[in-house]
Amino acid sequence: MASYSVLHGSVALITLQNPPVNALSAAVRAGITDAVQRTLKDPQVTSVVICGQNGRFCGGADIREFGGSMSGPPLVPMINAIEAMDKPVVAAIEGVALGGGLELALGCHYRIAHRQALVGLPEVTLGLLPAAGGSQRLPRLIGLPAALDLITTGKHILASEALKLGIVDQVTDGNALNMAVEFARRIVGKPLDPRRISTLPCPSPPDVDFLLDRVLAQVRKRARGALAPVACVGALRAAVFLPFAQGMEKERELMGALFDSGQARALQYAFFSQRLVSQLENHCCYWARYGLVPRHIAPEEILERCLYALTNEGFNILQDGMAAGPEDIDAIYVFGYGWPRHRGGPMFHAGQVGLARVLEKLEHYQHKHPDVPYLKPSPLLRRLVAAGSPAVQKWREFLNKDRVHSQL
Numbered sequence: 001m002a003s004y005s006v007l008h009g010s011v012a013l014i015t016l017q018n019p020p021v022n023a024l025s026a027a028v029r030a031g032i033t034d035a036v037q038r039t040l041k042d043p044q045v046t047s048v049v050i051c052g053q054n055g056r057f058c059g060g061a062d063i064r065e066f067g068g069s070m071s072g073p074p075l076v077p078m079i080n081a082i083e084a085m086d087k088p089v090v091a092a093i094e095g096v097a098l099g100g101g102l103e104l105a106l107g108c109h110y111r112i113a114h115r116q117a118l119v120g121l122p123e124v125t126l127g128l129l130p131a132a133g134g135s136q137r138l139p140r141l142i143g144l145p146a147a148l149d150l151i152t153t154g155k156h157i158l159a160s161e162a163l164k165l166g167i168v169d170q171v172t173d174g175n176a177l178n179m180a181v182e183f184a185r186r187i188v189g190k191p192l193d194p195r196r197i198s199t200l201p202c203p204s205p206p207d208v209d210f211l212l213d214r215v216l217a218q219v220r221k222r223a224r225g226a227l228a229p230v231a232c233v234g235a236l237r238a239a240v241f242l243p244f245a246q247g248m249e250k251e252r253e254l255m256g257a258l259f260d261s262g263q264a265r266a267l268q269y270a271f272f273s274q275r276l277v278s279q280l281e282n283h284c285c286y287w288a289r290y291g292l293v294p295r296h297i298a299p300e301e302i303l304e305r306c307l308y309a310l311t312n313e314g315f316n317i318l319q320d321g322m323a324a325g326p327e328d329i330d331a332i333y334v335f336g337y338g339w340p341r342h343r344g345g346p347m348f349h350a351g352q353v354g355l356a357r358v359l360e361k362l363e364h365y366q367h368k369h370p371d372v373p374y375l376k377p378s379p380l381l382r383r384l385v386a387a388g389s390p391a392v393q394k395w396r397e398f399l400n401k402d403r404v405h406s407q408l
């Protein structure tokens with residue numbers, strides 16, 4: 001939800017309330033929409049400040065809502081309505097203004113931030129793009145090159161850097177909310193048209209096509225096969241070449257294609273699983289509460305059982321002749337499945353770890369879990385170890401010999 005109060009008899013304060021990061025859930029969007037209506041109707045109110053509860057402006061759209069059907073007022077018309085207000089609206093940014101949170105702030109006429117606050121449009125890291133007007137407003141505010149950098153990387157930057165880029169208007173080491181309220185009182189009566197970012201032209205360099213093509217090539221190389229960074233460049237291209245309303249249409253169309261993609265679902269799953277893992281401690285408390293003694297599982301055990309079973313299956317695939325050599329399997333993992341390039345691929349990595357060690361581990365886990373077939377060491381792995389664990393480049397010699405024998 002969002003609370004509404006009036007300070008000094010004339011400054012409406014809208015406070016986002018959805019701990020811990022004041023994400024823009026349906027209830028928060030409804031609260032903001034109601035509060036905006038109240039400020040419009042209240043003749044005593046001459047300016048508005050939007051802030052977040054507990055020193056955090058807003059962590060963006062509520063990612064947990066993405067899985068279900070959307071309810072409540074949509075974000076885009078809500079932000080457009082704020083920008084269109086004829087009373088100045090100031091965002092008081094403390095803690096974070098990320099994703100939809102920054103997009104909300106970009107719909108305000110001014111942005112005042114605490115120096116340590118973090119701002120950014122990290123949607124790309126969730127397989128999305130900033131589709132609440134962020135891809136159209138940010139380049140109009142700070143120019144195409146800087147917007148391309150922020151939106152295609154999704155990085156968070158400090159408010160002090162955001163000030164240099166022109167994203168925020170003022171930073172303070174003190175209380176950003178107090179400063180925003182004082183600022184809001186002072187600017188009453190100043191023209192608002194130049195502060196409505198959607199009405200501004202999008203400043204772009206003369207070699208704009210060259211720049212967009214170069215960034216597109218870079219993002220394709222950096223995140224092979226990822227859809228979101230490419231869509232982000234497409235949305236920014238629209239910001240340069242189309243009027244705001246048509247750019248918003250393009251932003252919506254591109255977001256539609258991303259939203260239901262397996263990539264977006266996978267990245268959002270990864271976001272929550274990363275946080276769940278860090279709550280492992282709490283799971284221990286849960287066990288203790290019910291008087292259960294959990295079996296201690298070291299992180300290495302989880303890693304080794306997954307990794308060595310994968311490698312083991314690679315040896316079986318090689319032996320069956322389904323892949324010509326270990327390089328085929330490694331290339332699939334590095335270029336198709338994001339295996340860290342600096343580890344060469346699962347088969348190369350097995351060689352680095354030591355084939356004898358991989359075999360020993362598989363035997364150990366097979367002994368503990370005899371019902372798991374993937375842990376039964378591959379005959380090829382055994383033969384390679386017996387032959388003194390040759391380097392990965394030599395494995396083909398063993399394979400060819402095996403395959404000739406098996407065809408006789």
Ligand SMILES: CC/C=C\CC(=O)SCCNC(=O)CCNC(=O)[C@H](O)C(C)(C)COP(=O)(O)OP(=O)(O)OC[C@H]1O[C@@H](n2cnc3c(N)ncnc32)[C@H](O)[C@@H]1OP(=O)(O)O
Binds near residue numbers: 020098123130
């Ligand atoms: C039309 C579409 C428009 C816009 C699209 C978007 O806005 S997509 C969302 C963009 N925002 C983000 O990607 C920010 C994601 N959050 C973070 O990066 C961090 O959580 C943050 C805000 C920097 C805070 O970090 P911190 O380390 O302090 O906390 P933690 O990450 O552990 O998060 C605390 C709990 O909050 C939950 N959470 C965070 N952000 C969101 C969110 N946007 N929606 C829903 N929930 C969010 C997080 O899961 C943690 O929950 P818990 O149950 O405690 O594990």
